[in-house]
Amino acid sequence: MNFDLTEEQQMIRDTVREFAEREVKPVASELDKKQEFSYDLTKKMGELGLFGMNVPHEYGGQGMDTLSYIIAVEEIARVDGSTAATLAAHNSLGISPLLEYGTEEQKHKYIPQLCTGEALWSFGLTEPEAGSDSRGTKTTAKLVDNEWVINGSKIFITNGATKITKGCTVQAVTGVKDGKKIFSTIIVETGTPGFTQKVMHDKMMWRASNTAELYFDDARVPAGNLLGKEGEGSHIMLHTLDGGRLSIGAMGLGLAQGAFEMALEYAKERKQFGKPLTKFQINAFKLADMALKIELARNLLYKACWLKDNGRPYGKEAAMSKLYCSEVANEVAYEAQQIHGGYGLMKDYDIERFYRDQRLLQIGEGTSEIQRLVISRHIGC
Amino acid sequence: MKILVLISNVPDTTTKIRFTGDNTAFDTSGVQWIINPWDELALTRAVELKEAGAVEKVVVANVGEKITEPTLRKALAVGADEAIRVDTEPKDSYFVAKQLAQVAKDFDIILAGIEASDYNGSAVGGMLAEILDIASVSAVSGLNIENGELSVNRDIDGGSQVLSINTPVVLIVQKGIAKEPRIPAMRGIMMARKKPLNVVPAVDAEPRTKFVKFELPPPKAACKMVDEDNAKELIRLLHEEAKVI
Numbered sequence: 207m208n209f210d211l212t213e214e215q216q217m218i219r220d221t222v223r224e225f226a227e228r229e230v231k232p233v234a235s236e237l238d239k240k241q242e243f244s245y246d247l248t249k250k251m252g253e254l255g256l257f258g259m260n261v262p263h264e265y266g267g268q269g270m271d272t273l274s275y276i277i278a279v280e281e282i283a284r285v286d287g288s289t290a291a292t293l294a295a296h297n298s299l300g301i302s303p304l305l306e307y308g309t310e311e312q313k314h315k316y317i318p319q320l321c322t323g324e325a326l327w328s329f330g331l332t333e334p335e336a337g338s339d340s341r342g343t344k345t346t347a348k349l350v351d352n353e354w355v356i357n358g359s360k361i362f363i364t365n366g367a368t369k370i371t372k373g374c375t376v377q378a379v380t381g382v383k384d385g386k387k388i389f390s391t392i393i394v395e396t397g398t399p400g401f402t403q404k405v406m407h408d409k410m411m412w413r414a415s416n417t418a419e420l421y422f423d424d425a426r427v428p429a430g431n432l433l434g435k436e437g438e439g440s441h442i443m444l445h446t447l448d449g450g451r452l453s454i455g456a457m458g459l460g461l462a463q464g465a466f467e468m469a470l471e472y473a474k475e476r477k478q479f480g481k482p483l484t485k486f487q488i489n490a491f492k493l494a495d496m497a498l499k500i501e502l503a504r505n506l507l508y509k510a511c512w513l514k515d516n517g518r519p520y521g522k523e524a525a526m527s528k529l530y531c532s533e534v535a536n537e538v539a540y541e542a543q544q545i546h547g548g549y550g551l552m553k554d555y556d557i558e559r560f561y562r563d564q565r566l567l568q569i570g571e572g573t574s575e576i577q578r579l580v581i582s583r584h585i586g587c
Numbered sequence: 588m589k590i591l592v593l594i595s596n597v598p599d600t601t602t603k604i605r606f607t608g609d610n611t612a613f614d615t616s617g618v619q620w621i622i623n624p625w626d627e628l629a630l631t632r633a634v635e636l637k638e639a640g641a642v643e644k645v646v647v648a649n650v651g652e653k654i655t656e657p658t659l660r661k662a663l664a665v666g667a668d669e670a671i672r673v674d675t676e677p678k679d680s681y682f683v684a685k686q687l688a689q690v691a692k693d694f695d696i697i698l699a700g701i702e703a704s705d706y707n708g709s710a711v712g713g714m715l716a717e718i719l720d721i722a723s724v725s726a727v728s729g730l731n732i733e734n735g736e737l738s739v740n741r742d743i744d745g746g747s748q749v750l751s752i753n754t755p756v757v758l759i760v761q762k763g764i765a766k767e768p769r770i771p772a773m774r775g776i777m778m779a780r781k782k783p784l785n786v787v788p789a790v791d792a793e794p795r796t797k798f799v800k801f802e803l804p805p806p807k808a809a810c811k812m813v814d815e816d817n818a819k820e821l822i823r824l825l826h827e828e829a830k831v832i
Contacts, residue, residue: 214780217771
């Protein structure tokens with residue numbers, strides 16, 4: 207067993223931390239208050255090379271392993287959830303299905319630009335009536351005159367409606383066989399007539415990330431825009447979500463780490479009854495529990511990455527990582543805010559934002575309930 | 588034109604300082620190492636000049652044992668083309684300058700940080716120039732190269748000075764030489780692995796100094812708060828306790 211990061215992985219952590227501290231942290235609170243998506247940070251993340259980290263060089267990526275990417279997401283999430291969301295969704299949901307299932311032509315056409323930070327791509331799965339039950343998808347695509355004609359809508363789509371969103375990979379029902387829906391994934395470019403993207407406002411969390419509703423009203427795209435094979439949609443979706451779970455895990459881990467550091471620093475400085483909060487055992491033990499949970503979460507998540515990087519099955523561990531890291535984020539943020547007392551309820555303190563941001567992690571990309579379902583199936587229930 | 592940037596491997600500025608060996612040696616256990624901040628700025632400027640086409644090659648050099656290699660790799664990731672490590676423990680400024688002299692001969696410009704943030708000796712750059720018998724300029728806060736001509740800015744008392752300098756030269760650089768240290772991009776990190784990191788043996792040199800003893804500064808006294816309407820008490824404390832007035 208070897209728990210050492212490679213020299214590159216360590217350098218990636220140091221580098222992304224420096225970037226996060228220097229560029230993201232100073233503006234995160236203001237962007238959150240204004241609900242402003244930052245094109246500037248997106249561009250800077252592109253220049254740093256954070257988009258397409260797992261994409262081979264020939265498509266404009268960095269050719270790095272999964273763990274390197276996960277460390278990068280973790281370090282951004284350590285200072286800001288919204289920015290981490292932009293990064294993780296674009297890589298894991300935007301680029302990844304195109305890379306894994308695209309034809310050479312599709313890959314060369316879309317991916318290089320998506321690795322620069324000047325263009326984003328989204329993944330359209332969730333619908334108003336199809337959340338955990340993704341088979342409830344109602345959006346349809348019919349092949350007419352060698353074109354897919356798409357009708358329906360999608361909701362809660364991260365990066366779905368920025369000014370630089372170039373398109374979306376859409377899950378749609380393309381037929382029925384033996385009474386069962388056939389799902390396929392189709393590439394829809396921004397600007398396609400009948401395709402409308404609308405920003406959703408007033409979120410509780412990730413207020414500086416872009417969340418969209420997508421509408422398809424006889425939107426027509428060439429037959430060649432099919433991603434993968436017809437009927438492969440469910441498989442593509444499940445496979446994409448397996449990878450996506452690792453990045454949500456990284457967001458939970460990073461958020462927990464950030465919240466823990468804030469709480470520890472505050473508890474050392476803040477004095478009540480004549481001594482720092484850390485000298486009260488009730489707080490010291492809370493901080494010890496936080497450190498313990500973060501350590502466990504990190505070990506589990508990194509192991510899942512190791513499995514993926516070594517070509518082993520990792521579906522169960524990905525679900526466990528997503529579930530555990532997001533729940534640890536919840537528990538750590540809660541106690542970290544508790545340690546901050548009244549100040550923790552004020553927007554002047556980042557813990558207020560962290561406490562809101564953590565709430566998504568138990569819901570997005572498969573709720574905690576769905577993760578338990580996935581795990582229970584893996585263990586033979 | 589070739590630039591050599593001297594890289595000192597120093598503890599992160601937030602490191603908790605401890606000593607071993609009856610306070611005669613710095614305790615390196617658990618220390619996170621970084622590029623000396625002034626050297627990092629020097630490297631940033633060197634890489635900028637290379638990107639602008641004014642310089643062909645940027646090499647970094649360090650005197651240190653194997654633990655300094657991650658720091659050199661970072662310098663390669665930032666954009667240096669090659670790294671040299673003189674394989675020995677750096678003992679004092681003279682010893683380090685002697686080691687660097689053997690690898691610094693074929694460069695037009697040698698950039699040295701004005702000091703290293705560990706021992707703040709501020710001596711290696713000047714000593715190296717002396718050993719190599721070339722010119723040195725201290726307190727450099729700007730470097731431009733046009734048509735192979737060096738123009739160097741120095742901060743002096745109450746103003747600044749612009750010098751034209753012949754090469755080879757050692758420039759001892761400070762804040763201002765680059766805006767802010769460059770963060771290596773992911774691509775740079777991946778390329779760093781393939782760039783040469785040459786290890787050269789140390790030359791014989793006797794250090795001229797040795798550490799006798801380290802002492803930590805006395806712990807900071809607690810902050811005393813004085814009521815805003817009690818100026819008399821404040822003056823009394825400043826006079827009798829702090830003894831500053």
